[in-house]
Amino acid sequence: MISIPSHSLKPIRALALVLALASGTFVSADPLLKSDAEIQNEFRDRATYVLDNAIERIDPSDTDAGGIYDLAVALNRGEHIDWARQRLRSYNETPSGSMFWMIPMVLLMQADGGNLTEEDWSFIQELWRTYYPYRGDTENHWLMYYTGLYLAAEMFPEAGTDAWYNGRSSAENMAEAKEYILDWVRITTSYGQGEYDSPRYIGEYTRPMALLAGWARDSELRQIGRMMMDYLILDFTVESLEGLHGGAQSRAYPREILRPALSVSMAHSWLFFGQGEFSPNASNTLVALSGYTPPPILYRIAHDRSEAYVHKELKRTRWRLRNVGADTFEVDGKRTRPVYKYSYVHPDYILGSSQGGLLQPIQQRTWNLIWREDEPLDKSNTFFALHPYSSPKEGMMYFPSDWDTVTDLIARSKADYDTEDKLIGGSKYEYIVQHKSALIGLYDIPEGTRFPLINTFFSRDLEHRTEDPSGWIFAQGGPVYIGYYPMAPGEWKPVDWTGLMAGGAGGWFSANFVEWSEGSESYVSYDLKNGYVLQVAPVRDFDSFEDFKRAVRALPLETSVEPVPSVRFTSLEGAELEVRYKEPLIVDGKAIRTEDWMLYDGPFARAERESQTLDIIYGSERYHLDFIQRRIESSISSEQ
């Protein structure tokens, strides 16, 4: 299924596409039967389309408008050169954005196609001499900063200390940047990313890595760029469903929460795997220019959802600088805490979770359910719950700010952080366990806690929502049935019941919020000792909704909130689950030991903790990334 809107193509390219479709060179009926060459040819066609589209977006008569990534494409293609040179100057009247400035500037410098003049280069070099970018306060900021600095300096290897904003020579800047980049790779492939699985910020990682893969003259960094692109795409792909990014996530915004298809992950899925629909995206533009091509094994993993599977991952929190807690471990003098991710990836849905607690500041998605939709762009195909926690203690755990200002300053950009009806964020009083299609959330919220409530999101796209006398709330979301058992009563409220987001708080942050949320509801429960049981199942496994409800009602379930919340539940899959607040989940009498968690543990990916390697597996294919040797090994076994 190709989703390029043909009306937006140039006539000649539209004709080429039709011919390609007719000749079968662009798409085969079954994605899993495609050859490596077919997969790579199709990828290159989509990449070409991305660049064509970038050129089409340019209005050469308006030198004050136009994206900087599109500018890079124009230079690379040798089209609209006069516009590009003038836009380069108008864009840089007052440089800003730090690493968000560095990456596209390096892109256009590297990909200029020989179309920048000496005068242009002088202008660019003066920018690097005078504009002092901030290194930032997140993992993606630092990676973009150092990748941008490295590649900019590599273009002028002999430049001295007076050529750069920071008074360091090209050689010094390259040495520092390379050391950081390699350390980031070591940490990531040993302990997991701190800013993990973000459906938006995945682009903040693929852009710098594709830059390295495409343009680094240093062969080691060029290889690292390619390998980390493979790594990052695999990391997302194994928890994706037709491009929708499932599972627990470190950071997301209302946009991706309420409309899972409106994500950078989804845009990447179109480029990498032909899933979903095309939408212009800066990260895709950069990747398309870089020449990076993902290995075909990733395409097959993305498309093969013939069987449900459990995929587990070990990630970590951001580095904690204060209030680090006893459950943390130290890496090179910095403290972090393991994040145990568990995802059940079914052909029709993904239910994924992490253990709860303060794993990330502000934008943590502790757990969520997403389901497949034929037209996902307009759907709010998600289900989740949370305790809306906010605290200066959390802010200071991760940011170098003060007690009295940190919450205020966070809310300047993340407007909903300190509101009771927010839809995102972790809580120190939340504990989540999961076994396949069953998930249990337990809460023990102390008296006096800000926002003492649990908020469960019920999408407007759920059908047949029923409050059953048994205590279960049943609903259907596309191809999945949902049974939700609240341990304490609640009340229905509109999403955004404070009206903060509808009122436009945070500007861009709440733009379109009403459109995305209107009609959805929150189930709000104010009991402090609280919890819920979630049981989902594919519609295809039942004759009817009534059958599903009957089956769930019949499941053994005991709940208690004293002395701490606890649940005993036998799931539809027949597993006997037992859990008390903040104690290990017991499945069929055996306690789950997270201490043994691997970095990747699933049918498509395996990696030991601290191994700096990753095995990507599909059937008899094996694709091995070795970050110690900087080596990729690809093999096909004769044994299945």
Add this chain to the structure above:
Amino acid sequence: MKSIYRFILPLGLALSLTSQADTEPTLFAALAMTKAQEASSLPTDSGLFIYDRHSDSWDTIGPEILFMNSIAVDPKDPDTIFIACGNGIVRSQDGGKSWRQVTGWRESDVMRIAIDPEDSSHIYAASVWGVNVSRDGGESWENANRGLHETWSRPIVVDQRQTRRVLVGTEAGLYESKDRAREWQRVAHSPWVPVLDLQRSATDLDTWLMATEGQGVFISRDDGRKWTSVVPELAESNIYSVSIDPADPDRMIAGGWDVGVWVSSDGGKSWQGRGEGLASPNVTAVTFDALGSGRIWASTFEEGTFYSDDLGRSWQHDERLDGAYVFDLSFAPLRR
């Protein structure tokens, strides 16, 4: 005694702070313009502002970098200036004409810098990740967290009487090193509390003041060995900044959140709230005039910086820093 300090010590102080004929103690504000920060995680502006008392003007110094937290000037060479900032440490060796980042990727979010007054090759930096030390004038830096229970650090001071002794305020209280930050020991008789500021009297070197998060103000009268809480009214407050009048060690000020400015005229025995006249009770930085005029300065969170010539009984509003979140307001011996 007080009057003697008021009229005699300023001369000595001025001499000590102006060891170079063409330098003078200069008020600086390390700040970020946060009030106009809307729908963004970054302030609209940031930088180091220095006050020229001769022309009554504020000017910026140093490169434009976000999140500048403080500066330190080499007492033996006023042309050598260090900036503590989010990116690490930036140094000038020509009085601010050119700058160079002297730290690498392992150092960041530096809050304060202290320079050994006898041997300025020894430089100490406190950051949210702990202490970094340079033993070659800032050319290279190493981690110096050995002995710290919690690494988050803010104020750092070199003892001018015994320069191997360094004190640092951390999340877990006050720590002391007697070997130039190679090893830290917790100061036994000090509170277990995050330390936000640490100031020593310029004229009575046994007297120190400490500002804390959540436990108000502490004083030491025995050179930092024993600490006792003062100002019962502030005992649960976040106090961000303290200062002792260099011309009179009996005169002290403290500024904090929701408490405005508190002053003492009797060496910390009694304190009075003097926040009336400030545009906000949320004070992030205070300082006494280093030239000994007795003037006090106070910066409120985003609502402007104020000064008072009558120990806070009345305040004048300096509107030029309105909208700022001032991280450090202090004096440094800058070249005129």
